[in-house]
Amino acid sequence: MSSALGLMILGLVALVIGAEGLVRGASRLAARSGVSPLVIGLTIVAFGTSAPELAVGVRAALGGQSDIVVGNVIGSNIFNVLFILGLSALVSPLVVAQRLVWVDVPVMIGVSILGLALCWDGTVGRVDGAVLVAGIVVYAGLTARYGPRESREVSDQYAGQFGRRGHSAWGWVLEVVLVAAGFALLTAGSHWLVDGAVTVATALGVSQLVVGITIVAGGTSLPELATSVVATVKGERDIAVGNIVGSNIFNLLAVLGTSALLARGGVAVPGGAEALDIPFMVVVAVACLPVFLSGHRIERWEGALFLAYYGAYLVYLILEIRGTPGLPSRATALWLLAMPLLLLTGVVLWNRRTPPAAGASR
Numbered sequence: 001m002s003s004a005l006g007l008m009i010l011g012l013v014a015l016v017i018g019a020e021g022l023v024r025g026a027s028r029l030a031a032r033s034g035v036s037p038l039v040i041g042l043t044i045v046a047f048g049t050s051a052p053e054l055a056v057g058v059r060a061a062l063g064g065q066s067d068i069v070v071g072n073v074i075g076s077n078i079f080n081v082l083f084i085l086g087l088s089a090l091v092s093p094l095v096v097a098q099r100l101v102w103v104d105v106p107v108m109i110g111v112s113i114l115g116l117a118l119c120w121d122g123t124v125g126r127v128d129g130a131v132l133v134a135g136i137v138v139y140a141g142l143t144a145r146y147g148p149r150e151s152r153e154v155s156d157q158y159a160g161q162f163g164r165r166g167h168s169a170w171g172w173v174l175e176v177v178l179v180a181a182g183f184a185l186l187t188a189g190s191h192w193l194v195d196g197a198v199t200v201a202t203a204l205g206v207s208q209l210v211v212g213i214t215i216v217a218g219g220t221s222l223p224e225l226a227t228s229v230v231a232t233v234k235g236e237r238d239i240a241v242g243n244i245v246g247s248n249i250f251n252l253l254a255v256l257g258t259s260a261l262l263a264r265g266g267v268a269v270p271g272g273a274e275a276l277d278i279p280f281m282v283v284v285a286v287a288c289l290p291v292f293l294s295g296h297r298i299e300r301w302e303g304a305l306f307l308a309y310y311g312a313y314l315v316y317l318i319l320e321i322r323g324t325p326g327l328p329s330r331a332t333a334l335w336l337l338a339m340p341l342l343l344l345t346g347v348v349l350w351n352r353r354t355p356p357a358a359g360a361s362r
Helices: 002-032 037-048 051-062 066-091 099-119 126-149 152-162 169-204 208-220 222-233 237-262 277-286 289-293 300-321 330-351
Strands: none
Touching: 002 037, 002 051, 002 169, 002 208, 002 222, 037 237, 051 066, 051 169, 051 208, 051 222, 051 237, 066 099, 066 169, 066 208, 066 222, 066 237, 066 277, 066 300, 099 126, 099 237, 099 277, 126 237, 169 208, 208 222, 208 300, 222 237, 277 330, 300 330
16 A cells, blocks of 8 residues: 555656656747747646546556546646636636637536536447547647637737747757656656555555545646646646646646547547536536626635635545445435535626726736
8 A cells, every 4th residue: 555655746846847848848848949039838838737637548548547547638628727726816806808718618618518418328428528529639730729819918918928039059959858858747747646546445455436536636737737837836727727727628628538539449438527526517617707808807815716616526536435324316416516606606706796897908
């Protein structure tokens, strides 16, 4: 048991370091090649921080651990919005005036609903996987095509973070080495994390789905956590929010899609996930609407509410693991968690129905 936990910790460390090397190396290579800093931020950075989820998903799919694949994707998306976005807003209220991100949030909601629909029959097959992968290709292409039309202020913000350029030959070599080392660490880390998670789940008698939703998802989301919180502290709020939205889209389209393509017979959806975890992921995505469709702001109290909801979700999972008597069924728990959040979403939308005055969002 102790060796399995150590293997998981080692895997998480390797994944985080590998993702950092991959993101930094790829971002600088793209900048040297003349790619827009904004496009780098919304594609390479947002997707690169999801590289641990992709590495773990591929490893688990090839090993036949479908529960970890599904749990990792669902858990990461819930963690990204409720915990990371909530914590970032608690650090500093988030104001988002980026037109492209307004488009991305409905895309995130639509993709979440699509994921729920594909999981409903109990399997995400290879045809489903091909549809999802095609979706991420289209999304990335449209982002690259229309990203440079963003405002000068937003572009400058991304340029300051990811726009380093240069012509030194040694610089090119260093960045290629960073990318290669990042991929190597991601490969090794995913192997250690998945193997350790399966061993821990077996030893504790806990389902691999729950381990995937909690430990694995939280661990693979550490790059998103670091990127968004640091960006918030530095006042780069578009990066903080865009990173979360882009990562959630990537998780569903690229991670689940690629895993379904590689897994023999597709990815089997664990029993119970369609009753609580997957619909709750959709509800969490819808809860972002007040932020982007009116007011364009997450207040500190809303960040605290997101964190509280993540805590309530974890508490239910823990009580379920312990077999607590009288615990509501998963379907009932979904309503208990979802209805207040959806009602609050509607109230906030109503209160913010009047658009802010020009320039007020900044």
